Amino acid sequence: MSRTDVLVDPDWVESHLNDPNVVLVEVDEDTAAYDKGHLQGAVKIDWKLDLQDQVRRDFVDKAQFEVLLSAKGIGNDDTVVLYGGNNNWFASYAFWYFKLYGHDSVKLLDGGRKRWELDSRPLTDEVPQRERTSYTAQEPDNDIRAFRDEVLAAIGATNLVDVRSPDEYSGRLLAPAHLPQEQAQRAGHIPTAKNIPWSKAANDDGTFRSDDELRELYSGAGVDLGRDTIAYCRIGERSAHTWFVLHELLGQPNVKNYDGSWTEYGSLVGVPIEKDA
């Protein structure tokens, strides 16, 4: 696995806008962003409505994922290029999700929507009509997804990487600062977790830093890249960004994303929490 297998730049995307085997997919936290303008031909996946079970706190299952991708007109052999706002947080989350269900060819647009806009590249409000497909998903690959018991077992044993901002890690904030802070769960972090904010892996324009810079970032912060790693944040989308860096860009084999993240861990009864503030 290397960077060119999983990352494409805006020029590549512009030259593949009419490629029938490439499907552009926009995934945003602000699900209205797509409606205001998107890349030509891009379909929209709503991470909350399309990717989450609407009753239980969990993902859509294999059958529901198949229904979703079939309805979006995505085939098993298509190359899916994901992009979005928030420096690709939710696009990274969708990337991890597509990998969980075994999609073969999936890539991220480096810099996402932000770099595209900063370059003043074209956007359209035209919604494409794609022919329905008959998509077949694989059983979920839980080698890349961590659950709470594994996280508890990882304390003091394997790498835990908390990718939230320093203020969330220390307990001064409970959520990223574009969201209201009043929350039910306790503030702080999982003991022995290293705080390496996702943002250190990205440039200001949302593109990823170089492989050498990324390797130095994690090693320099005391993460032994030879050991298993679990990344977490608040709801699992920023940690999907870091999972992408470690697993896809740096090729580390044993990296899991804990999508329960702080909204689960910080609400558990009786678990250890460290707090600085």
Add this chain to the structure above:
Amino acid sequence: MCGAPVGGVPLTDFDVTKEAVIVGEVTRDGIPVGGAYVRLLDDSGEFTAEVVASATGGFRFFAAPGKWTLRALAPGGRGESIVAADRGAIAETRIEIAA
């Protein structure tokens, strides 16, 4: 709340007594511009959050008490401002974009 805040972002959908709010607007040559990427950096310069400014240049953050830097990126320019936030208060600021 009387008098509209700068940038025109809503201030009625949360409990202001529990939040340290920063609101502002992005301008170019003093005129509001929409769609800039505005990020909030903590006292050590570390990224804390990022939003896209509204069509009228407005943005808001829910911060913690303390000093914060705001940095805006727009096609062909950027700008910064510094603001102090406090719980129960709404700090207002403006960011002027320059090449």
